[in-house]
Amino acid sequence: MNERVRRVLEYDKMKEQLKNHVASTLGRKKVEALEPFTELTKAEEELNRTEEGAKVLRLRGQAPLGGITDIRAHLKRAEIGGTLNAGELLETADTIYGGRRMKKFIEMMVEEEIELPLLAELAGPIAPLSDLEREIKQSIDDHGEVLDAATPALRSIRQRIRGMEADIRSKLEQMTRSSQQKKLSDAIVTIRNDRYVVPVKQEYRSSFGGIVHDQSSSGATLFIEPQSVVTMNNQLSESRVQERREIERILKELSERVQGAVDQLLENLDYLAELDFLFTKAYYANQLQASRPHLNGSRRLRFKEAKHPLLDSGEVVPIDVELGTTFSSLVITGPNTGGKTVTLKTVGLLTLMAQSGLYLPVEEESEAAVFSNVYADIGDEQSIEQSLSTFSSHMTNIVEILDYVDKESLVLFDEIGAGTDPTEGAALAVSILDYVYASGARLVATTHFSELKGYAYNREGVMNASVEFDVETLSPTYRLLIGMPGRSNAFAISRRLGLGESIIEAAESEVHEDTRQVENMITSLEEKKQAAEDELNEARKTREEAEQLHRELEQKLQEMDRKKQDVISSAENKAQKELEKARAQADDIIKDLRELQKEGHQVKEHELIDARKRMEQAAPDLSKRQQQIKKQADSERTFHPGDEVKVLSFNQQGQVLEKKGDKEYQVQLGIMKVNVKADDMEKVKQEPVHQPSRPVTNVSANNSVKPELDLRGVRYEDAMQKVEKYLDEAVLAGYPQVHIIHGKGTGALRKGVKELLNKHPSVTEARDGGMTEGGIGNTVARLK
Structure with a gap:
């Protein structure tokens, strides 16, 4: 795709929005290098990566990419034996930590059985390099300063330096508090050229001796290092030199450690760049409230509720566009400022975004195609430098497009044939559209010419469309009406603005009869379309009322079932208590009979046993009834694809899509797909009866207890x-x-x-x- 097409379709502006979500310069460079893919498999793979990133953001809210820096320049210098400074080493350690944290983050999600195969593939090879990070962090603090604890030698040197500084300051402060104080401009100890000095009045210079390091702008004050501390300052300077040498040695050793891990670090950076870019696309999808399009290799477009990503989502009017199903060319007519060009740019930019592996600001189930080339002639490209008129500029672009167009192309023409004589321009536009259609390419074109309104009616595979205009408010609604050519609305608008009726009637008489017939036909189509929409809205309203009534009836039936079960349970409990009472009385009677038997009365043993047996057989078996109730309750917790359910934790209704595991289902809640446990759902619609094709076998759980x-x-x-x-x-x-x-x-x-x-x-x-x-x-x- 050439630079001009990227510019007119605002692809580069979209990439600038994408850059707002990068976590590091690694991701920024990946965004800058982003180009649409022309292979379906590659575009699908990138969309899969974006989908996994979106899944992580949905489940965790964010991805831990902070602290990662592009350290390739540092690594290159270390590789050739250079010494990195403390700040560069700290950035290296932070990048190692950021990579290891990201690796652990992905691994923990995978351990929770969240499917992230592509993310795991990117994070898995990241080398932890914990030892190198620890060595750097033990030597350098968060502000890029080498720590005293880096080596015993450095700790000893710095302790000596601090002791010397304290001694020098103490000696000079005694001087500022002694009788010499009146000879000082101010009773302070300061530093000049890394040496401790005192501010002495010019006239007392000879009273102190020593070395003059500086003087005030007026010359009235000299900053003198008194002779009494010269030796001490010299020793302090020597210790500071030793400190610098020890720091250089430490940094050199750490740089050599980095040199030994250059290959692993470079490989880590490659994976981190991919991860940063992946989550950048996911964050951008969140910003746009976008969804994944279905890609196809059939050059078929079907954008539902599509919005231009660069326009304010709260103000832009969504459009429905399709191409490549029953027609391969779409001709959009209508007045200026109606949104024709925005529609054209939306189709082009969303196509390029889908081919780049990005989510689109469209409704779910939208489709996008992968084209080998996207060509566009949009906007006024008049060139003063080349002495080209608007028409000449457009024709130059169109000629170049027609030289390369083929069946794998998407072509976008804005105001085709404009800028010249209307009759010749319309004829030329028809010829160009016919040529592109014959090449097999997909085409979307906008035009003013009324001659092109009948173009789609005379050619199979071509469809008219228009952008709706409200004559009452004299403003466009920006709705795209496929199958409906646009009206000029010039006479209607003039009437609304108060132009005399006689003038309008005279103008109408000048219009060719064929043109009037076309306008009348369009008006009739609009009226019929509006009537059909009114009927559709009424049907939808009726259906919603019926569905609401159905839901209420379902709820009442479920409530009745619950009450029924409560009554049955209560009755069974009562019967069970009565039965237990009767059994106790029977036991007492049998006990009394046995006592009589012992006393010599004629009571036969087998009769007692037989009486007990008959009593037990007469008792109802409530356990079977309880098992039936439990079986029924379990069946109410079994769901099938298509079942309407209420998710209790969300207090929201949805539809079961598929079973994901043991007692877990995937449910569509609005635009979200979530996994829900069976015990977190209840049916709101009667489950269809399914006859089992084979007997169901109950498998008991393993009763072994682990420690x-x-x-x-x-x-x-x-x-x-x-x-x-x-x-x-x-x-x-x-x-x-x-x-x-x-x-x-x-x-x-x-x-x-x-x-x-x-x-x-x-x-x-x-x-x-x-x-x-x-x-x-x-x-x-x-x-x-």
Whole structure:
């Protein structure tokens, strides 16, 4: 794609917006080098990367890319044996830390079974280089200063320097407080040329001796190093030289350590640049509230609710555009300032963004195509330097486009044929459009010419479109109407502005009969379209009311079912109590009969046994009823794709898309797709009956109890239930102590586990894990 097309479609302006989200110059350089891909597989791969970045931001809010710097220049100097200064070494250490932190961040998400294969591929090879970072940080502080603790020699030198400075200042301060004070301009000790001096009045210069290092602008004050401290200052200077040499030696050694890791550091930078660029695209998608388009190699465009990314999203009117389905050319007609050029630029820029692996400001299920070339002739390109008129400039661009256009191209023409005689311009525009259509390219063109309004009606594969204009308000609505050619509206606008009716009628009589017929046809089409839209809106309203009524009925049915179950449960409980009472009375009677039997009365044993057996058989088996109720409840927690459900934690309704795991489903909530546990949902629409194709086998869980319980990734409420159940099982298993692994995280889960253990009657002691037991990420509980 040439520079001119990037400019007219504002691709470079879009990249400037993208740069606002980079974390380092590494990402900035990747953005600057960004170009649309012409291969479908490559564009798909980049979109996959953007999708993973967007997933991370959705789940975590941000990615830890701070502290990373482009240190390639530092590494190049270290590689040839140069010595890096303290600031450059500190940037190197910070970049190592930033890379290791990013690697750990991705690994932790993968451990939580979040699918990030492309991010894991980029973060996995990053070398930790912990030893090198630690050596640098132990020698250089956060302000880029070499620390005293860097070496014992440096600590000793600096201690000596501080002692000498204290001695010199003490000696000079005694002088400022002695009888010599009146000979000083000010009773202070200052520094000139790295040596301690005192400010002496000019007339007392000979009273101090020593060395003059400076004087005031007026010459009234001399800054003199008294003879009594010259030797001490000399010793201090020598110590400072030793300090500089030791610092240079330390920096040299650290630079040699960096030199040994240059290859690994350069490789780390490559991966970090890719990661920074990936998350830059994800942050930009968030800013635009964008979604992923479906890419295709069929040169098919279908943008739903599309917005130009450079315009204010709160003010721009979304448009629906399609191309390459039933028609391959779209001709947009209508007045100026109606939004035709914005529509053209939106189609072109969104196509280039999709081919660059970026999300688009469109609704979900939108489609974008991958073209080998995108050509555009947009705007007034009149060139004074080349003595070209507007028409000549446009034709120069069009000629160049027609030389290269083919079936793998997207062509955008703005006001084709404009700038010359209308009759000749319209004829030329028709011929150019026919040539592009015959080449198989996809075409979007805008025009003023009324002759082109009938162009689409006479050619298969070409569709008319217009930008809506409100005659009542004399302003465009910016809505794109596909299938509807644009009206000139000149006479209607003139009437609204108060032009005399006689003048307008005279003008209308001058219009050719064919033109009037076309305008009348367009008016009729607009009226029919408006009537169809009104009917559609009414149908939608009726459907929404019906759906609301259906939802209310569903809720009432569910409420009735719940009440029914409550009544049944209450009756069964009452019956169970009566049964137990009857059994107790029967036992008393049988006991009395046995007593009579002992006293000699004729009561046969087998009759007593038979009576007990008949009584037990007569009792209803409530356990079976309870099992049926439980089975029914479990079935209500089973969902299928298409089921309408209410997600309790979000208090929002959605639709089940697919099953993701054991008792977990992917649900569409508005524009979001989220994974939800079955126990966090309830049906709001009756589930269709499915006949099982094969018998269902119940698989029982393994009852073995392990000496540790891993709660990482478990929600707080579920975790508390798991801990209580686990403690009971561990006590029965006879464990003297168990480990509750909850991780560090925000600390909420650790606090909750500690509080539960402290209250539990079977726990005698709860403590944090030791150094070899996972630290504060693990709580050890001793059991009774």
